[in-house]
Amino acid sequence: xxxxxxxxxxxxxxxxxxxxDVNLEFAHGTVTALIGPSGCGKSxxxxxxxxxxxxxxxxxxxxxxxxxxxxxxxxGEDVTRIRLGIGMVFQKPNPFPAMTIRENVLAGPKLARLKxxxxxxLVEKSLQQAGLWNEVKDRLDDPALGLSGGQQQRLxxxxxxxxxxxxxxxxxxCSALDPASTLRVEETIDEIKHxxxxxxxxxxxxxxxxxxxYTAFFLAELGEPGRMIEYGETxxxxxxxxxxxxxxxxxxxxx
Amino acid sequence: xATVVPTRPWRATPQVLATEAAGLAVALVLMLLTLRxxxxxxxxxxxxxxxxxxxxxxxxxxxxxxxxxxxxxxxVRALLITATVVVLLPLVSIMWTVIDxxxxxLRPNFFxxxxxxxxxxxxxxxxxxxxxxxxSIELVxxxxxxxxxxxxxxxLYLTEIRGRLSGAIRFLTxxxxxVPSVVAGLFVYSAWVLGPGKGFSGFAGALALAIxxxxxxxRTAEEVLKLVPEHLREAGLAxxxxxxxxxxxxVLPTARSGLIxxxxxxxxxxxxxxxxxxLTVFGAVAINTSMFNxxxxxxxxxxxxxxxxxxxxxxxxxxxxxLVLMVLVLVLFAFARWLGGRKTR
Numbered sequence: 001x002x003x004x005x006x007x008x009x010x011x012x013x014x015x016x017x018x019x020x021d022v023n024l025e026f027a028h029g030t031v032t033a034l035i036g037p038s039g040c041g042k043s044x045x046x047x048x049x050x051x052x053x054x055x056x057x058x059x060x061x062x063x064x065x066x067x068x069x070x071x072x073x074x075x076g077e078d079v080t081r082i083r084l085g086i087g088m089v090f091q092k093p094n095p096f097p098a099m100t101i102r103e104n105v106l107a108g109p110k111l112a113r114l115k116x117x118x119x120x121x122l123v124e125k126s127l128q129q130a131g132l133w134n135e136v137k138d139r140l141d142d143p144a145l146g147l148s149g150g151q152q153q154r155l156x157x158x159x160x161x162x163x164x165x166x167x168x169x170x171x172x173x174c175s176a177l178d179p180a181s182t183l184r185v186e187e188t189i190d191e192i193k194h195x196x197x198x199x200x201x202x203x204x205x206x207x208x209x210x211x212x213x214y215t216a217f218f219l220a221e222l223g224e225p226g227r228m229i230e231y232g233e234t235x236x237x238x239x240x241x242x243x244x245x246x247x248x249x250x251x252x253x254x255x
Numbered sequence: 256x257a258t259v260v261p262t263r264p265w266r267a268t269p270q271v272l273a274t275e276a277a278g279l280a281v282a283l284v285l286m287l288l289t290l291r292x293x294x295x296x297x298x299x300x301x302x303x304x305x306x307x308x309x310x311x312x313x314x315x316x317x318x319x320x321x322x323x324x325x326x327x328x329x330x331v332r333a334l335l336i337t338a339t340v341v342v343l344l345p346l347v348s349i350m351w352t353v354i355d356x357x358x359x360x361l362r363p364n365f366f367x368x369x370x371x372x373x374x375x376x377x378x379x380x381x382x383x384x385x386x387x388x389x390x391s392i393e394l395v396x397x398x399x400x401x402x403x404x405x406x407x408x409x410x411l412y413l414t415e416i417r418g419r420l421s422g423a424i425r426f427l428t429x430x431x432x433x434v435p436s437v438v439a440g441l442f443v444y445s446a447w448v449l450g451p452g453k454g455f456s457g458f459a460g461a462l463a464l465a466i467x468x469x470x471x472x473x474r475t476a477e478e479v480l481k482l483v484p485e486h487l488r489e490a491g492l493a494x495x496x497x498x499x500x501x502x503x504x505x506v507l508p509t510a511r512s513g514l515i516x517x518x519x520x521x522x523x524x525x526x527x528x529x530x531x532x533x534l535t536v537f538g539a540v541a542i543n544t545s546m547f548n549x550x551x552x553x554x555x556x557x558x559x560x561x562x563x564x565x566x567x568x569x570x571x572x573x574x575x576x577x578l579v580l581m582v583l584v585l586v587l588f589a590f591a592r593w594l595g596g597r598k599t600r
Contacts, residue, residue: 050493052489052492052493055489055492080492080495080496080497081495083492083493083494083495084494084495087493087494088490088493090486090489090490090493092486094484094486094487094489094490096487096490096491096505096508096509097487097509098505098508098509098511099508107491107494107504107505108494108495110504111491111494111495111496111497111500111501111504111505112494112495112496112500113500156490159494160493160494163494163495
């Protein structure tokens with residue numbers, strides 16, 4: 001069953017088309033990596049999947065994104081409800097500075113005014129999932145900014161998981177982290193993928209090969225909008241790509 | 256293994272400090288000599304000569320020790336120290352004058368009694384400014400209650416909603432900041448005191464003060480809210496918060512201490528205002544705790560009225576009024592800072 005389906009997704013900034021006709025399906029319990037050189041539209045694409053794209057004032061969009069069969073761009077949809085179902089982890093760790101570690105994990109339910117019966121359990125479960133529990137269980141009431149960068153990013157993952165999303169979008173979650181923290185985040189992805197469908201944008205091809213089941217290769221040729229060039233099982237993309245641009249990219253000849 | 260002694264090698268050594276002190280002493284001597292043997296005289300000339308000599312000597316010493324760039328560094332440092340002292344001097348001087356002159360009439364009765372039973376020519380241990388202190392606290396408090404929410408809301412409109420009226424609102428706030436305070440007083444006088452307000456009242460005064468406070472709060476709050484990183488708003492929205500929930504639970508708490516600063520600047524703007532109060536609360540000798548009923552007093556008004564009397568005792572009371580006003584503002588600031596620092600662990 002497919003949790004999330006993108007159909008004919010186009011994106012513009014002003015009059016400039018930056019993403020053309022992307023069709024992708026994300027199956028339940030899988031990890032999909034979006035790879036490609038800078039400026040190929042993969043970040044723009046991931047931001048169309050939870051309607052964060054529209055925060056750029058000049059942004060425009062065409063296409064459909066189906067979550068559980070419903071188009072999230074349909075006029076009657078409540079955008080905040082959609083984002084509850086599709087969490088997002090950003091490139092830079094962004095815990096809320098005015099909050100403690102515990103408050104950060106509970107920020108989602110608080111923002112969405114969800115009732116939480118057992119806050120302690122939710123905090124522990126989310127931090128366990130993000131692989132952070134053992135490091136912070138004795139200082140849940142410390143400010144979140146006291147954590148290291150890698151811990152902050154895992155806190156942000158815990159914060160996203162606390163609202164129990166169906167899909168988790170990760171926009172280069174490890175690009176600001178050291179190798180050890182990167183490894184922890186990858187372990188986290190492995191652990192949560194049975195419950196949450198993960199879409200991850202990454203510049204690190206080894207990471208894509210390590211964590212993902214499927215890989216989509218994006219490319220924007222000079223003066224052209226970004227397009228999805230090839231999609232397939234990660235093994236196939238890295239060992240036996242059909243398109244020679246994909247082959248040149250994954251073997252490090254450009255990008 | 257030998258014990259390692261912790262040191263601070265980047266600190267100036269005693270020799271260097273001694274040389275610097277000697278340099279300052281030489282500058283002092285040179286200054287005295289110049290005053291003695293040339294036409295220079297007076298404290299201003301003395302200060303100027305000392306600054307010039309000390310700067311030159313300090314730059315020369317550093318230059319001999321560490322070269323030209325160090326000399327330039329020492330020169331600029333001396334200029335900066337001079338500038339700091341020049342800025343601090345008037346402040347310290349004002350505070351000292353107020354404290355010195357205000358001491359005379361500073362008695363317990365100044366805080367507990369009003370002027371209903373004491374005459375202006377009477378001794379300073381009779382009567383007081385209780386009516387003015389109560390009035391000032393009420394006026395400033397009420398004005399803050401009006402201006403803070405309005406100011407923060409208009410700042411939120413500018414930074415969060417970024418609506419079509421942003422340009423106009425920003426321009427109007429700027430223009431409002433330039434309105435002379437007496438005009439604000441006249442406006443409230445004609446629009447409220449002569450109209451629906453039916454006469455002078457504390458509320459009219461608070462309205463006038465709020466008009467003056469609003470632009471300060473709005474502008475500062477806008478700057479502070481702009482400093483909240485965009486990615487925090489995105490994180491809030493991506494977690495399923497509405498814009499309003501994101502502002503309330505993330506943006507405002509993040510900017511909290513800055514917003515309190517905005518309030519402090521606003522209070523500083525209005526606490527000493529006199530002109531608009533003459534036209535709105537008028538002044539009184541008895542305590543009037545009601546904001547909506549009849550004239551009341553305030554510390555700036557009290558100072559103004561006492562000064563107008565032109566009597567020694569009244570002068571003493573005026574100075575004490577100024578001192579109490581200064582301390583009151585200081586206490587308010589300390590309280591606001593404490594409020595702001597409490598949760599930012």
